Amino acid sequence: MKVHVSELIRLVLRRYKPLRLSSRIWRPGTDAHGVIVEALKGRVSQGDIVVVSEKALAVARGLVFDESLIKVSRLVSSLWSMWMRMIWGRLLARLCSLKPWTTRWLRSYPVDEGGRHKQLAMRLGGPLEALKPSSEAGIDGSNLPGHLVALPIPRPDLEAEVIRLKIKRHLGLDVTVVVSDSDRLYLHRGLNLALASRKAKVKRTIYLGFLAFILGRALKSRFTPLATPLGVSGTPPPFYVLLGMVELADRLRGYGAGRTVFEMAERFNTDLGGVTWAMLDSIKHYPVVLFRSRSSRAKPPSAANSS
Structure with a gap:
């Protein structure tokens, strides 16, 4: 199967309706799991898929370093x-x-x-x-102040499992939870596999670090760059649907205050270490994207004002 980004996104949209859920930026100490459950109330149904930003989860857990x-x-x-x-x-x-x-x-x-x-x-x-x-x-x-950086979550698959179980306990629904990152993997357009620049607990991915970046970009006629699913808990969607889903979620989230610390500094007219939490609070953030199954029998109430 030869695949391009647009084809993957269309594949997802035929099966799911995406809904990005807005939030203030998650600071260290934020009860991210509780915030996710509250945001999903009245919006999520059985069989839906919840895609959560690893970066936001890491910050909430205090996995930051100066x-x-x-x-x-x-x-x-x-x-x-x-x-x-x-x-x-x-x-x-x-x-x-x-x-x-x-x-x-x-x-x-x-x-x-x-x-x-x-x-x-x-x-x-x-x-x-x-x-x-x-x-x-x-x-x-x-999207962090000063010289802080977010560190990777050690086991994104376990993080997804904890979130899924909390949703089931509080909302009584079985959903699938995906933890994703905007870092690129490179899907081969002729083979059923992807080269990953980050380690991921997802089948059909081969970890090559910076070599994946070079091969994927240099041979761009053969590879499609996509966001990376790091961990999945629940019933995983088909491989191509999963990749299209995390890529679409990444696009719907946007860049917040900027893609890099340099863009942030330019946006707020400050130096590299001059960005503050107050500045970041002025920007809408979308750490969670809900994919509502179009085949769900139960129709949740309208969530038009969620973003």
């Missing part, structure tokens, strides 16, 4: 800067057909902040993760 605390030698920072500016910004940017904005960002990669970020990525994911141009080891600094 990168300004990391100590890195000037030599190490300079080597990372050279890797990003020269190797990615010039050689691999052409090979992978990166967008002009991305290329400009890579060629101006910050020495000190970048060195600290790469050091943390090495500790968490090793070289296969740290050598990526972005989203290294599942670390994400977007």
Whole structure:
């Protein structure tokens, strides 16, 4: 089966009606599971699928770290800067057909902040993760204040299971829960498999770290880039439906305050560490996307004002 993003999304929309659920940004200590249950009341039905952002869950659990605390030698920072500016910004940017904005960002990669970020990525994911141009080891600094970054959830599949059981206990409904990340995997258009740049508890994915990014982008006529399903609990949808679903959820969420810390700083007219929680509170966030089955017999009440 040769698949493109538009075909996958159409496949999903034939079976499900998506509904993004708005929320203020989840801070550390937020009862994310309770918030999810409350948001689903009156909207969810038996057999629906709930897609939740791993990043939002990680922040709510307190899996955040202040990168300004990391100590890195000037030599190490300079080597990372050279890797990003020269190797990615010039050689691999052409090979992978990166967008002009991305290329400009890579060629101006910050020495000190970048060195600290790469050091943390090495500790968490090793070289296969740290050598990526972005989203290294599942670390994400977007939509967080100061120099905070969100760390990856150790077992997204278990997180999905806990959420599913809580929904069943409080709402009495069996649903499927998917924890997803905007980091790209690359679906081969002729084979029934995908190359993942992050480890995922999903069948038919092969983890290759930064090599998945290079292969998927360099051979873009053979691969389709999609968001990554990290963990599934409940009855999993078919492989292509699952991939189309997490990609559509990622698009419906948008970028919040920005795709990167650089976009955030530009949006709020501040420096890289100047973004605050108050600034982020001014932006709508959509950590949960509900996919309501079109074949559900029970029709939940209208949720037109949910977003």
